[in-house]
Amino acid sequence: MKSKVISIGILGLALAFGTTSCKKEGCTDSNATNYDANAKKDDGSCEYPVVGDGHDGSHIMIKMMHNYDGATITPADFNDIKYTNDKGTNHSITKIKYLVSDFVLYKADGDSIVVEGYNLVDFTNTNTFAYAFPEDVHVPYGDYTGLGFTWGFDSTDNVSGAYPDLNAANWSWPSMIGGGYHYMQFEGRFIAGTGDTLSFAYHNGTAKNPNTGAFENNSFPVKLNQSFTISNDASISVNMDFAEWFKNPNQWDLDSMYTMLMPNYQAQIMMNQNGRSVFSFGTVTQ
DSSP states (O other), X not given: OOOSOOOEEETTGGGGTTOOSOSOEEOOOTTSTTOOTTOSEEOSOOOOOEETTTXXXXXXXXXXXXXXXXXXXXXXXXXXXXXXXXXXXXXXXXXXXXXXXXXXXXXXXXXXXXXXXXXXXETTBGGGGEEEOOXXXXXXXXXXXXXXXXXXXXXXXXXXXXXXXXXXXXXXXOGGGTOSBOSEEEEEEEEOXXXXXXXXXXEEOOEEOTTTOOEEOOOEEEEEEEEEEEOSSEEEEEEEEGGGGGTSSSOOOTTTSSSSOTTOXXXXXXXXXXXXXXEEEEEEEO
């Protein structure tokens, strides 16, 4: 279970244990000011240039950017039937809320920096588009090969009632279909094949298997491969294309799948599959 205190850890440190002590120890990170080219074993003494507030390392901000087939989505675009999905259905957007958790920065040397926590993005509050790593988290300068995070909560963290702020936001997923929390609420209105204008509620979360009765965690890891270098405080943007929720690999038919999707196992699995192509790496500003 997560708290709102977010910690940082570097994976792969276990490789440092169990080695012999005969190798020269020192700082083996070439990005450090006291890098020792002769050192064969890192002794944890590396020092880095100081920036900004006098702390070692960079402060990171993740900015979520939203589009529909490349056209930027803002709250001002809501309620207007201006979008056409892959099947040719015209629709509007009336609500967007979603949750991401556990950001990962992948280092060029093969290690990873994990920042545990979560962010509920809510289009009624555009301040939630930006997620700042805590002030006491200082990401080491250097070369990176990508950014990752979890869509929703993984099975360990998706615990009913565990997060007071999410409870207050009415973000819970019904216990009868697995409990825990929503991953997304994406809603709008569409022109049905009959000519009627109907509402759709594309809600994503735990999937209940009707054959076994088992609750299947429906989150998935996102990894965006992109080489970049951190040398100062940085803002990293992530693009989210909502058109992809309707088209890849499953072309979505709103006429048949527009309501009662939360207990619909097939719909939940299709959402999981379509979500894999929704995100792309944006830009790094520092």
